[in-house]
Amino acid sequence: xxxxxxNLFPGLFDPFALRxxxxxxxxxxxxxxxxxxxxxxxxxxxxxxxxxxxGSFAAGGAALIxxxxxxVSPEGRISPQDTGIYTQEQTxxxxxxxxxxxxxxxxxxxxxxQLAHAGRKASTYAxxxxxxxxxxxxxxxxxxxxxxxxxxxxxxxxxxxxxxxIARVIEDFARGAERAVExxxxxxxxxxxxxxxxxxxxxxxxNTRTDGWGGSEEARNRLTLEVIDAVRAVIPESMPLLLRIxxxxxxxxxxxxxxxxxxxARARERGVDFVDxxxxxxxxxxxxxxxxxxxxxxxxxxxxxxxxxxxxxxLIRTAAEAEETLRAGRADxxxxxxxxxxxxxxxxxxxxxxxxxxxxxxxxxxxxx
Numbered sequence: 001x002x003x004x005x006x007n008l009f010p011g012l013f014d015p016f017a018l019r020x021x022x023x024x025x026x027x028x029x030x031x032x033x034x035x036x037x038x039x040x041x042x043x044x045x046x047x048x049x050x051x052x053x054x055g056s057f058a059a060g061g062a063a064l065i066x067x068x069x070x071x072v073s074p075e076g077r078i079s080p081q082d083t084g085i086y087t088q089e090q091t092x093x094x095x096x097x098x099x100x101x102x103x104x105x106x107x108x109x110x111x112x113x114q115l116a117h118a119g120r121k122a123s124t125y126a127x128x129x130x131x132x133x134x135x136x137x138x139x140x141x142x143x144x145x146x147x148x149x150x151x152x153x154x155x156x157x158x159x160x161x162x163x164x165x166i167a168r169v170i171e172d173f174a175r176g177a178e179r180a181v182e183x184x185x186x187x188x189x190x191x192x193x194x195x196x197x198x199x200x201x202x203x204x205x206x207n208t209r210t211d212g213w214g215g216s217e218e219a220r221n222r223l224t225l226e227v228i229d230a231v232r233a234v235i236p237e238s239m240p241l242l243l244r245i246x247x248x249x250x251x252x253x254x255x256x257x258x259x260x261x262x263x264x265a266r267a268r269e270r271g272v273d274f275v276d277x278x279x280x281x282x283x284x285x286x287x288x289x290x291x292x293x294x295x296x297x298x299x300x301x302x303x304x305x306x307x308x309x310x311x312x313x314x315l316i317r318t319a320a321e322a323e324e325t326l327r328a329g330r331a332d333x334x335x336x337x338x339x340x341x342x343x344x345x346x347x348x349x350x351x352x353x354x355x356x357x358x359x360x361x362x363x364x365x366x367x368x369x
Contacts, residue, residue: 009329012322013356016063016333018273018309020238021186024107025358026326027347028064029057030276030313030335031114031189031244035081035126039140044071044084046093051100057340058105061347061358065101065109066242066276066335067094069116069191072176073169076117076197079126080140085113085176085183094183102184106348106359112187112242113180115173115231119197120146120158120206147200147207147214153284166213166223169197174230181235188235189242190227190272195281198224199246202263203282205254221263225270232271243267244276247298250286257301264306276311276335277302290314293321300330311335319350 010016013025036049050067057065071077071084084090094113101111118124123141125131134156135141145165146158161169173190180188192198200206201223207214214220224243232241247260264275277299280288288294295314303310312331315338316322322334340346351358352369360368 009327010332011326012319012334012354013351013358018187018240020236021110021240023110024063025347025356026333027062027322027350028311028333028335029054029062029066029340030337031066031068031191032337032341033068033078033082035079035128037081037083039080042089043080044074044077044082044087045090046083046097050083051097054097054111055100055104056344058101058109058111059361059364060340060343060345061106061351061360062109062336062340063107063347064187064333065111066189067111067113069118069196070113070176072115072117072172075122075142075145076119076172077122078116078118078196079124079129080135081126085115085179086172091179091183094180094185098184104361106361110186112189113176113183113185114189114191114244115176115180116191117169117172117197118144119200120144120150120152120155121195124155146197147209150206150208152195169223170226170230173227174234177231178234181239187240187242188231189244189276190224190231191244192224192227193244193246193276193278193281195246195283198227199282203249203255205249205251205283217259217262221266224263225266228267228270228272240273241271242274242276243272244278245302246279246281247277247295247302248279249282250280250288251283254282257298258305260298261302261305264302264308264310268306268308272308274309274311274332275302275306276313277331278313292317293325296325296330303329303331309333313337319353322350323354 144158151157299312309332
């Protein structure tokens with residue numbers, strides 16, 4: 001029989017291992033901001049909404065759940081309602097959620113935290129708030145930071161980070177990683193995409209510095225790589241480290257699949273085990289050709305040219321689309337977002353559609369197709 005992509009590459013419900021982490025299959029949950037922390041009484045602390053939100057995916061058969069962007073410092077939050085992992089109260093609250101996911105996951109579900117710093121895109125209103133743009137100080141907002149003082153669109157201008165500020169950012173990521181281990185997370189994803197701080201430093205559309213943190217591609221990538229080093233140094237050798245990138249800025253002169261593959265190769269050398277490939281977010285005027293699977297080609301390019309496993313994201317809605325992405329070798333895992341919000345049992349239904357077997361929670365067994 002002649003080999004075809006269908007029998008060259010694993011499918012959605014084949015197992016996957018990263019370092020010491022054994023995953024039941026290749027269908028995961030992408031990070032999705034919830035903007036639901038209580039900014040007044042418990043800033044940055046995940047609560048019952050997050051327990052329900054993430055726990056439903058565990059019961060629904062997801063193999064790995066990545067939390068929403070979780071700030072490593074108060075000023076790193078996208079909005080006042082974002083979660084964080086920079087206090088003991090936050091760490092303990094994440095431990096409660098992680099214990100729940102581990103106990104009730106249909107397929108021995110694992111969970112990872114996405115460590116993030118929003119940079120010049122911080123201190124903004126949540127999408128479903130009445131206001132738009134930057135939150136003023138008298139409504140709970142704060143001063144933001146970035147590689148330069150250039151603002152994102154109509155947001156408030158950030159303060160340019162100096163050497164001491166950059167060192168604090170690196171330290172904040174390391175301390176966040178230590179807390180993530182304490183909280184019982186199975187893996188960590190560093191958020192270097194969507195126009196947030198690490199991406200701001202990487203793209204020439206934003207980073208116009210001329211010191212050791214800007215100018216050349218190597219200097220622009222320096223902050224991300226030093227954050228990787230700092231995080232890898234404080235987590236167990238057996239714990240995989242993930243990196244989320246925007247593989248293209250969709251804007252001339254910005255990042256593209258070639259610069260991103262070079263970064264991913266360097267990241268792999270520094271201890272990153274998997275690259276979660278998204279796109280966009282650096283500048284407000286980018287024209288993005290959104291369509292089902294529109295980002296999968298970038299995951300394939302990074303996978304091929306950087307020699308690192310990748311995840312595909314972006315409007316992958318059906319089991320057939322996810323299966324085809326993997327069988328064609330465009331990625332090693334598929335991360336579901338909007339489809340999971342619509343159907344928190346997406347993986348159980350996908351398994352039935354693809355004639356794979358996933359266990360249902362006994363409480364829900366009567367609904368098994």
